[in-house]
Amino acid sequence: MSFRPEPPYTHGTIPRSAVLLVNLGTPDEPTRGKVRSYLKQFLSDPRVVEVPRLVWWCILHLIILPFRSGQSAAKYRTIWTRDGSPLRVNTALQATRLQAMLTERGHEDVTVAMAMRYGSPSMPEVLDRLKEEGVDRIVVLPAYPQYSGTTTASIWDAVFQHYAKVRNIPELRLVKHYHDHEGYIHALRDNVLAHWDNHGRGQKLVMSFHGVPKRTLLLGDQYHCECYKTARLLATALDLSQDEYMVTFQSRFGKAEWLQPYTAPTVAQLARDGLERIDMICPGFTSDCLETLEEISMEVRHDFEAAGGKEFHYIPCLNASPAWIRGLAEIAEQHLIGWPTILTPAQREARRIDAERGAARAKSLGAPN
Numbered sequence: 001m002s003f004r005p006e007p008p009y010t011h012g013t014i015p016r017s018a019v020l021l022v023n024l025g026t027p028d029e030p031t032r033g034k035v036r037s038y039l040k041q042f043l044s045d046p047r048v049v050e051v052p053r054l055v056w057w058c059i060l061h062l063i064i065l066p067f068r069s070g071q072s073a074a075k076y077r078t079i080w081t082r083d084g085s086p087l088r089v090n091t092a093l094q095a096t097r098l099q100a101m102l103t104e105r106g107h108e109d110v111t112v113a114m115a116m117r118y119g120s121p122s123m124p125e126v127l128d129r130l131k132e133e134g135v136d137r138i139v140v141l142p143a144y145p146q147y148s149g150t151t152t153a154s155i156w157d158a159v160f161q162h163y164a165k166v167r168n169i170p171e172l173r174l175v176k177h178y179h180d181h182e183g184y185i186h187a188l189r190d191n192v193l194a195h196w197d198n199h200g201r202g203q204k205l206v207m208s209f210h211g212v213p214k215r216t217l218l219l220g221d222q223y224h225c226e227c228y229k230t231a232r233l234l235a236t237a238l239d240l241s242q243d244e245y246m247v248t249f250q251s252r253f254g255k256a257e258w259l260q261p262y263t264a265p266t267v268a269q270l271a272r273d274g275l276e277r278i279d280m281i282c283p284g285f286t287s288d289c290l291e292t293l294e295e296i297s298m299e300v301r302h303d304f305e306a307a308g309g310k311e312f313h314y315i316p317c318l319n320a321s322p323a324w325i326r327g328l329a330e331i332a333e334q335h336l337i338g339w340p341t342i343l344t345p346a347q348r349e350a351r352r353i354d355a356e357r358g359a360a361r362a363k364s365l366g367a368p369n
């Protein structure tokens, strides 16, 4: 086996640290072809679908991809923005703002980058770029507050698969979860309070999390418990009693049982029970995406109204809200601890000389200015 080529090693360079924000991924365009290739990569991941590979290959290629790609593309078209998929736009903005926030907090020697587990910018592409930039310490920060084998662990798989082909591996720290982190809970609370200030308050706050097969819970995945802990902490921060909020699970895929209660039928039942107004928040998604903007804010809204509900309020995700960027900076700082992210004057001077040397080397190799 041969390893990937390494950039030349120079004695005395100060390695940089990086925070890599990783989200799920999204198609490049809302077309059948692009959605198909995205779904193919996503749904071929054995962490996401735990069905024997040969059986699943047939189901995926003969049923799911031919039928779902066009249907999903049509849904993506309803949420697409001028700048592209909301998930990618929001994640990119979070990375830019996190970079600024960390610099403001004194961490001048940290690069913030973002990558997608499926699709682009891909993890191998971004990890290679960080190496070229002289990064030798990386905090991998998944966009998922709650740990799940289907999501967080799959990001780690991608990290390990990439570095299995690399000779000089950077120092790595993997953030497992932050479902109960103060910065995260406070940012959620601020979001809800801001919504209530502007639009008044509903009779119930429904907290909808992405579902996973129930089997994964029975086999030891802690995701379900972490969703409930987030919900409890948010309810406490908002001073809600038990009957003022509830937890549901959305986005069921396939015929197997997933975590219950399912969001859509539950919300319809609330309307039939006489609730006129509900507020919905999706705390497990840190960026708005297809699952929040289309499934919740369009489909579930329709289900609630069709069952007699009057007012359905969707509270947007944290996205790049100042409170959440502060929360992300605090989470990143806790994992950057001990790494030289704040330079001494001597290191700053050494870094300047490094940069000059790098520019001179690039010039001698004929790189444009």
Ligand SMILES: C=CC1=C(C)c2cc3[nH]c(cc4nc(cc5[nH]c(cc1n2)c(C)c5CCC(=O)O)C(CCC(=O)O)=C4C)c(C)c3C=C
Pocket: 024, 025, 026, 027, 043, 048, 049, 068, 072, 085, 087, 144, 148, 150, 151, 210, 211, 212, 213, 223, 251, 253, 284, 285, 288, 289, 290, 291
């Ligand atoms: C097939 C099984 C799936 C599991 C298990 C699953 C878990 C899971 N997903 C997210 C977050 C997101 N999922 C998104 C889209 C999406 N999810 C699945 C399937 C599973 N997810 C599919 C097939 C799709 C694609 C859309 C569709 O065809 O329905 C997204 C949005 C992506 C976007 O482009 O906007 C997110 C985010 C979590 C957090 C999770 C488990 C905890």
Ligand SMILES: [Fe+2]
Pocket: 210, 251
């Ligand atoms: Fe999903």
Ligand SMILES: [Fe+2]
Pocket: 224, 225
């Ligand atoms: Fe549990």
